[in-house]
Amino acid sequence: MEFFTLIFPLLLIAGPLSYLLVGLVPTQWANRNVGNMIQLTDRVAWTAFALSVVAAVGLALTGKVSHSFFALGEVFKLSVYFDTLSAVMLALVSFIGLIVTRYTRNYLAGDAQQGRFLKWLSATIAAVLALTVSGHLGMFVLVWMGISLGLHQLLIFYPERFGARLAARKKFITSRLGDLSMIGAAALTYQSFKTLDFSGIFSMAQAAREAGTSLPYIPEITALLVFAAVLKSAQFPFHSWLPEVMETPTPVSALLHAGIINAGGFLMVRMGEVMVLAPSTMTALALIGGITALYGSVVMLTQNSVKVSLAYSTVAQMGFMLLQCGLGAFSAAVLHIIGHSLYKAHAFLSSGSVVETSKSSFKKPLGAPKTSSLLLSLTLAVGVTFGVGAAFGASLDQKPGLLVLGSTLLMGLVYLMWNSVSDRLNPRLFLQGLGFTVAVAAGYFGLQTGMEMLLQGSVFTQMLPANLTALVLSVVLVVLFMAALVMQMLLPYRIHLPQWQAAYIHLLNGLYVHAFTHRLIEKLWPIEPHVHEDAAQKGPSHDLAHTRF
Template sequence: MTTTPLMWLMLAGPAALLALALLPAGNPRRLAGLARGGALISLATAAVGALLVALGGPLATPVLPGFGILFDALTAVMFLLVSFVGSIVVHFARNYMAGDPGHARFTRLLSVTLASVLLLILSGNMAMFLAAWVATSLGLNKLLVFYGDRPAAVLAARKKFIASRLGDLCLAVAIGMVWEVTGALEFSGVFAALKGITASGETPASLTLAAVLIAAAALLKSAQFPLHGWITEVMETPTPVSALLHAGIINAGGFLALRFSPLLQLSTPSMDLLLIVGGFTALFASVVMLTQNAIKVALAWSTIAQMGFMLLQCGLGAWPAALLHIVAHSLYKAHAFLSSGSVVDIARASWSPSPGGAPHPARLGLAVAGVIAGVGIVGTLSGFELAREPGLFALGAILLMGLTHYIAQSIDTRPTGFVIARTIVVAAAVAGLWFALQSGMAALMAGTLPEAANRTDLVALAAIFAVVAGFALLTIGQASFTTAKPGGATPEWVRAFYVHAHNGLYVNALANRLVLRWWPTGLQVRR
């Protein structure tokens, strides 16, 4: 771990964004332009920092007592990601909010929130991390109630506030326990102490509890079941908020798990908590997503599922895979939200009917079996071992199940040798790319994130089987399930389940009632 004065540059972007809160309103578009400049400064310094890490390894710079920077490979990837997405969102917001009476106020709030996320990523010690963690949440809450006269926005913000305060409490207590055991606040000192504890083979009970609390904080931040409902109701906020939330802020839970991964890997209960809750949420939200008609609501349920999938990867100890998932999801979701207004037109323009209609469940089942077998073959040829890394193969199988409809359609009616060969080549190429990206990210994070846990215990294997089987069944039944609207020709029990799934099994409705009972908004809210 080395130090360099250049690390001070990393604070230039966040400092510029924070300074906007002190400027007079003036011309809102000029203020928005300054915000974009601050975001671009962050992006430029992120590139410089990444280059320094690539050339010389991790960098740490103490700034003030309780305030310092840790710039390792994990920081470099996340700082580049958030700076890039943030600069796009800020630029988009400049035109999107033009003419809104609250344009200047929105720019200030967006800038402060983005700066808080960047400082969270840069944090070199746990005290600064906690402060930025809380500031990020408070800034987001202000953005969620930007239009304070909208009842749905107020209700969503209050549910988010409750979940966030629970997460803050979990993280604060956990940090206190870690500090007490390791005697250090700087991450470098904490990680060094954890290496000694790992070598001794005896983990203090307080560290095990701290790891469980950190896992709980990550779940709460990532909108996981059952406190997930707030994220599906934030559509009353301006679109740039949704883009920054789903592509940046929501990843704070995953970043927390990755930053504290050396501690989490010492605690089997914390890994099991991430594995079970994340896996269940991924399946649950994926089912609900298929029943949604509004584009942005469906994207919100997709985010819940993707975060669950990412935390499932953390629970399996596949840390590089989880980071790769964060990067891919952020880029995709930022584009999805910022272009959501044209999604319908794009879908209509690109739609073409399948020659045989919806694929038959039998063909889908054959395609799923082919995908699973193909992942096993390609993964083995790529140098991975199924017996040692079952989680990685399972994650690849779940990801590549997105190709099942493509494969099923290729054998739908009168398949030719060329079509079948092309389909096999494409599927194998995607599987090979998945394993190549995994290898690349693992090499990039070597020495920063712990080596993959490669869990093969009973709990992990049971969770892997349940999640893979669940996604396989969901993929096979997707064609009939998505058309099972009331009044359709599908079986009665399928239509009934469709209605219940469309309402998220009423978990969020129950949360709404509880919040409105104990913290009424004073506004008329549709329950």
């Protein structure tokens, strides 16, 4: 046992370091030796995943681990902080990395730059893995920056594509603003806590909360952390780059939407002990998340591109996740991260078959729908959510985040069921649907309770004091999502009306946030036409063929 305790910290950094070594391979060698790169990345991916499983077992044997390997003063320490939250995220990211890496073997087979792609993919995964086990805020900030730099190289994998370069520049500028926020938060954290070690920060924050005392710079620290999370997780109005990065290879979209985009939520959960010291900042976070969730959900309904629709779905889901964090439901946010990551990885890697699947399952209800019956069904879904939630100890004044997400989930479920049987509804089908809804609600709250128990001691799980603003926000969001579902139902039958056509066009264009950011980029950082390396030899027509995309 003592031997395992000594080598355990080394196991935690072995996975990220293995990926990093692949990421340091020279680009020319990687492109010339694609077969070797494929084998190398495959073995590293399997090794990192296996090590994450071993680490989870080790956590059960040794308990929470906080260990430093070396330090450069207080600014930077190579250290690990490994608890249940870290174990869950490490296993999730390593699994997603394994799937994406193996998918890349066939997806980019024959591409002249496949070796370069694997190199940067490995470097990016290394940074995400390191983020999950970081034990020092300085190290956390460094790998936070490394994630965006590695992702930038993947986003411009096809530099001749104007759209890819435009989206990459938007993301680059957004990420640099987030980096500055993280650096500022780290500097103020040191001024307040006199340490950047997570173990010290969390213990001091917990002591201050229990004693009812205040620490300096807490509002400023939490505000900067929220701003960094909002930028990282593509929250409104800083989201426009996310739906535009579809010209990068599909494995990048899968890794981005299933892993990297969750970093903002992970930051909020990791720093939960500090965040709860600033109730006003938590309320602002919940408000931003709620607005983004509603915006992404409504805009998603109007998109006719599978991948763009999935991107707006991610924007909405990240909004839900940060809404939960703002309402103090940190363990629920972790469960949301797990579910969203697995779903989005599958959705993007199988996006080619989504269109045919949707065609084969499409069914249009007979006759015009009855708004009154749908409203009754949605209201019943909300009632079931609150009733089952009460049985699990979730009330609006104690766990509003769980009830908001649960109500939205069940309203979506009831809408689908209502839409499929609206032309032949009868009491027997109604009772079956009601029973299924109750079962889903019980499963939802059961999973939330289990995750809360699993993360006890690693994530802030205590009840926050009742907040009138949070209660009002929760009720308003439930009503607004109900209205969004009604709009989804009415849109196909009202599209001939001018006001509905106008609303559809505005939403299809994302309320023109993209147009504003396009103009801003053109002013701040104009994009010159890309000239292919052999364009000079093949003439203007070859150049045009590479720039018209």
